[in-house]
Amino acid sequence: MATASLSITQLSTTSKPCLTRRSIYFISPSYFRSPQLLTSNQHSFAFSKQIKRPLNIISAANLPFDLSPPPIDHDLLDTAISAGAIVSEDGIAKTFNNDDEALDTVDKGTVVVDLSHFGRIRVSGDDRAYFLHNQSTANFDSLLEGQGCDTVFVTPTARTIDIAHAWIMKTAITLVVSPEISRSITEMLKKYIFFADKVEVEDITTRTKFFVLVGPNSNKVISNLNMSDLVGQPYGSHKHYSVNRMPVTVAVGNILSEDGFSLMMAPAAADSVWKALLSQGAIPMGSNAWEKLRILKGKPVPGKELTNEYNVLEAGLWNSISLDKGCYKGQETISRLITYDGIxxxxxxxxxxxxxxxxxxxxxxxxxxxxxxxxxxxxxxxxxxxxxxxxxxxxxxxxxxxxxxxxxxxxxxxxxxxxxxxxxxxxxx
Structure with missing residues (x-):
């Protein structure tokens, strides 16, 4: 049986990042429309740890990079089902019948979780940084292309709506948000775009796939796949790669922790990326075990810990809050809570x-x-x-x-x- 080959390339940079108060440059929309994406699905999705794939990686920070749908959508769920996964009616792999093994591996190895049901929102336009700066708790004015952060969407009284994970790209800012609140956040952001604002908000969830790596061996997995330039970088740092000529973004951090990694890609690249991760010893984890891990780690989520009953400081989300960036939604309440020890x-x-x-x-x-x-x-x-x-x-x-x-x-x-x-x-x- 022939061994499948996976080519990962980090796309080279030719221009310097530029950021001003109202402008962060991102990546342009032509790359995903390239004829290079017209690749047939020639791979079966075997969840085998024994398949070794040579990788050849190149850096891509400034090549055209957009999240338009690829011509061919490879169905990762078909592979999951063939590997014994139980899949819900809404297309989420609930378990690979290895929940305890996967949870044990979090402490001593690496697990990979398909979180494609989480929301991805693309905020573009010249005013995108200024807009998000005013709509959430993080200081977007201090961030450059290739960096990232957590930010919190709150009500005017600082009640927590959701924690978003933001990646500052060349022509847009990409947000990863909780699945149950994704649509309402998209609608909320669109509601606050004024006539003169140069901002566009687009839900790109169905046009992308999203995996996370969790566990102490995640650095080794990424290094073995020729992406060692990310190892040791600050939380939220990310780079763009090409997998079989299809774009993939890899970021430091995995939603539950500042360790590990997150990977966002075109659906057509998902099979190759998933198999490459498994070939390096990562084992798959379903959403049931992920929810158990989420509670054990203490990550608050909408509808449970993040509701109108609790404010952002009671949830303890200090890393996501800037105390000196000026006015933003909920800022007055947060300042009073801190000044008067009102938590x-x-x-x-x-x-x-x-x-x-x-x-x-x-x-x-x-x-x-x-x-x-x-x-x-x-x-x-x-x-x-x-x-x-x-x-x-x-x-x-x-x-x-x-x-x-x-x-x-x-x-x-x-x-x-x-x-x-x-x-x-x-x-x-």
Whole structure:
């Protein structure tokens, strides 16, 4: 049997990045319309760790790069099903029947997760940076092409809508957002475009695929695929590559952590990229295990930890917030909360004695101090874990609480919240 070949090329740069307050240059729309994309689907999607593919990578930061649909859409789900995956009606691989193995591998190897159901939004036009600067919490004026950040969309009263992962490209800014809120964020952004604004907002979710790599061996996987120039770069840094003449963007970070990597690509490139990652020892993880990992890591999501009941500081999202960039939606409320120490509750991880339904009250000595927002059984179903908001005066790390009627819980920090860096308070005069 012949060994399939995967050619990964990092496209070379010829011009310098340029950014002003109202202008960040991105990549132009012709690349995905190239006749080079008219490639037939000649590969089967075997999930085999034994297939080795030679890679030859070249850097592409300034070549034309857009996210128009390719002429041929390879169906990754057909491959998943043939490999034994259980796929939901809405096309999400729920499990590869290896959930415990995948969760164990997160600590000692590498997993790859298809998160193509997450939203991707493309914001273009000369005013895109200025626009997002005013609509979310991060300082987009400080970012250059090839960099990235997390930013939070909030209401005028700083209630959290979603955490977005932003990549600053040549002619656009790409946002990765939660799947359940993607459409409403797109509509919200379009609503705030004024007549004179040079901004276009486009949902590109169905025209792209999106994978993440999680685990301590992710650097090795990326290096073996000739993308070692990304290893050690700051969170959000990204580069553009060509896989079999089709564009792929690879970024540092994986939504749950500043470690690992994210990969966005044309659907026609997805089979080659997926097989290349598996060939380097990554194992596939389904969405069921991903949700369990999400809770264990403590990442808040819309509809659970991110609702109108909680503000952005109670969710602990300090890394996504600029405190000195000037006016933006929710800025006044955030400033008051910080100035007057108005953060009344915070998000905790909770080790639980038994299963319990999200929404259950959390009490201490019979007094309600909070609410459980997420629950999961731990690996191999040997324990129980949840996330919940608790009043600052109600309990602290290591304390015992009661969840629901009689479930015992013990409070613990979770990695996603623990790595958030709260700024030092200015000394009062």
């Amino acid at each position: 009344k509750q915070r998000l905790w991880g909770i080790h639980l004695s038994s299963p319990v339904e999200p929404g259950s009250p959390i009490t201490v000595e019979g007094k309600k101090v909070g609410k459980l927002t997420s629950y999961t059984a731990t690996r191999k179903n040997s324990g129980h874990f949840g996330l919940g908001y608790i009043k600052r005066s109600g309990a602290s790390e290591g304390d015992t609480v009661t969840v629901g009627d009689n479930i015992v819980g013990k409070l613990t920090k979770v990695p996603y919240i623990a790595h958030q860096r709260q700024p030092k308070q200015k000394a009062k005069s």
